[in-house]
Amino acid sequence: MSDAISSPQAMPRPAAPRPLRRPPNALSFLYGLWRNPITTWSQQSFREPIVLSQGVMGRVALVNDPAAIRHIFVDNVANYRKDALQMRVLRPGLGTGLLTAEGDDWRVQRRALAPLFTPRMVAEFLQPMMQSADWLVQRWAPLREGRRIDLASEMSRVTLDVLERTIFPQGLTRDPAAFAKAMGAYFDSMGQLHPLDVIQAPDWLPRIGKRYPREELQFFDEAVRDMISAQTRWLQDHPGKPTSDLMTRLLAARDPQTGQALSEISVRSNVLTFVGAGHETTAMTLTWSLYLLALHPQWRAKVEAEVDEILGDGELSDEQLPQLMRIRATIEEAMRLYPPAASLSREAIDADELSGHKIRAGTLVIVAPWVLHRHHTLWDKPDYFMPERFMPEARESINRYAYIPFGAGPRVCIGMGFALQEATALLAKIVRNYRLDLAPGHKVEPVMRITLRPKGGMPMILRKRHHS
Numbered sequence: 294m295s296d297a298i299s300s301p302q303a304m305p306r307p308a309a310p311r312p313l314r315r316p317p318n319a320l321s322f323l324y325g326l327w328r329n330p331i332t333t334w335s336q337q338s339f340r341e342p343i344v345l346s347q348g349v350m351g352r353v354a355l356v357n358d359p360a361a362i363r364h365i366f367v368d369n370v371a372n373y374r375k376d377a378l379q380m381r382v383l384r385p386g387l388g389t390g391l392l393t394a395e396g397d398d399w400r401v402q403r404r405a406l407a408p409l410f411t412p413r414m415v416a417e418f419l420q421p422m423m424q425s426a427d428w429l430v431q432r433w434a435p436l437r438e439g440r441r442i443d444l445a446s447e448m449s450r451v452t453l454d455v456l457e458r459t460i461f462p463q464g465l466t467r468d469p470a471a472f473a474k475a476m477g478a479y480f481d482s483m484g485q486l487h488p489l490d491v492i493q494a495p496d497w498l499p500r501i502g503k504r505y506p507r508e509e510l511q512f513f514d515e516a517v518r519d520m521i522s523a524q525t526r527w528l529q530d531h532p533g534k535p536t537s538d539l540m541t542r543l544l545a546a547r548d549p550q551t552g553q554a555l556s557e558i559s560v561r562s563n564v565l566t567f568v569g570a571g572h573e574t575t576a577m578t579l580t581w582s583l584y585l586l587a588l589h590p591q592w593r594a595k596v597e598a599e600v601d602e603i604l605g606d607g608e609l610s611d612e613q614l615p616q617l618m619r620i621r622a623t624i625e626e627a628m629r630l631y632p633p634a635a636s637l638s639r640e641a642i643d644a645d646e647l648s649g650h651k652i653r654a655g656t657l658v659i660v661a662p663w664v665l666h667r668h669h670t671l672w673d674k675p676d677y678f679m680p681e682r683f684m685p686e687a688r689e690s691i692n693r694y695a696y697i698p699f700g701a702g703p704r705v706c707i708g709m710g711f712a713l714q715e716a717t718a719l720l721a722k723i724v725r726n727y728r729l730d731l732a733p734g735h736k737v738e739p740v741m742r743i744t745l746r747p748k749g750g751m752p753m754i755l756r757k758r759h760h761s
């Protein structure tokens with residue numbers, strides 16, 4: 294079967310806000326950030342290698358030049374730290390876990406947790422991931438043909454199930470659905486950028502209109518406390534039993550210089566970091582992948598043929614994963630058009646030079662996958678779904694730093710291999726058993742709230758695929 298590049302004239306344009314003609318003024322920029330940050334980019338952002346500006350956020354550099362991106366994340370990484378605004382959004386819930394820690398604190402945590410994500414460990418997680426996929430197939434089995442479901446919340450639920458079977462095998466001590474809901478509510482409220490936070494107004498000024506997720510934070514505190522005591526008890530009851538889950542690693546981690554254990558706060562922060570960073574991102578990747586498949590029935594038929602042939606009614610093995618090339622291309626193209634982490638940012642510590650421009654110390658440097666992945670100089674027909682570009686031969690010509698759904702350099706996503714395997718296994722199993730179509734009358738709108746998600750969920754029509 295041919296995988297030739299589809300003709301864009303005949304193709305629908307996946308949902309996305311149109312870039313502004315001109316950069317917005319300060320007020321509409323702040324309003325846009327509050328409503329939906331991906332609506333604030335102008336046409337210039339999608340065409341220039343670097344856009345420098347001075348406004349309510351101080352000096353800002355939006356960087357789209359792959360060489361400069363490599364410079365920021367790899368070559369001169371020591372000069373770029375995570376900025377105050379993202380810390381303000383993430384730290385109330387995630388504390389100083391791996392995602393938000395800096396310097397030595399980060400290094401100790403990364404070293405302690407890296408062994409949980411080696412290719413060998415990730416391969417061992419394939420079986421529990423397939424169990425989660427089976428669980429989902431069973432969960433949908435009793436539903437009536439043509440039933441409308443909210444795919445976004447279904448995907449959140451199943452990716453949390455994966456975390457429970459892999460890195461949290463002693464469980465989350467709470468109903469996973471309640472955990473998923475609390476994390477969603479936390480992202481919703483903290484991820485909405487309040488104008489006073491953007492301009493870094495003092496804390497005592499009330500953030501009118503912003504809901505502080507007090508209840509959710511209390512829920513997390515209590516759940517993590519119970520998880521730590523359950524794990525400590527389990528370790529006492531099973532002395533010498535080998536186990537290498539996230540909790541055990543965190544409780545056993547020692548600072549190589551001081552020999553000190555991670556504090557309880559640090560353990561708590563990481564548990565929430567892994568729940569926060571590890572389920573919604575993959576859930577959204579799957580949601581957008583299935584949305585795009587529904588929009589492109591011809592490509593979907595090819596993907597169905599692939600899983601029917603390779604997966605059949607059996608279990609997925611390690612060797613089969615790389616054969617699912619169309620599944621993988623769909624996932625990668627979905628993360629290009631809808632990167633779950635749509636904007637990454639850093640602050641320049643000292644002055645530097647990027648793409649031939651002087652960057653002053655203190656500049657906020659933004660590398661936004663949303664913009665980069667739709668940049669007109671880097672992609673052919675950037676706003677269209679063309680998964681063929683991620684098929685093996687074509688993929689080689691994509692610049693490593695033009696496509697960064699998982700970031701890059703030493704702070705690249707620790708869960709990248711885990712997430713790709715999980716998304717591949719789940720998508721293959723779903724496509725093998727079900728066909729999802731767009732719910733008539735629903736307008737899909739991507740909105741950024743820490744992760745990029747469909748506003749109001751993703752209602753879809755579920756049908757069983759009947760195969761001989």
Ligand code: HEM
Pocket residue numbers: 391392393403566567570571572574575578632633634637638697698699700701703704705706707708709711712
């Ligand atoms: C499709 C799914 C995922 C996407 C798109 C994604 C994206 C990212 C990105 C872009 C970063 C870098 C942030 C930055 O440089 O500012 C990151 C970091 C991180 N991710 Fe993921 N992620 C995904 C899945 C996961 C999973 C499954 C886990 C854990 C099980 C995870 C845990 C983390 C952690 C702990 C960090 C911080 C790493 C560090 O700073 O050392 N992520 N992720």
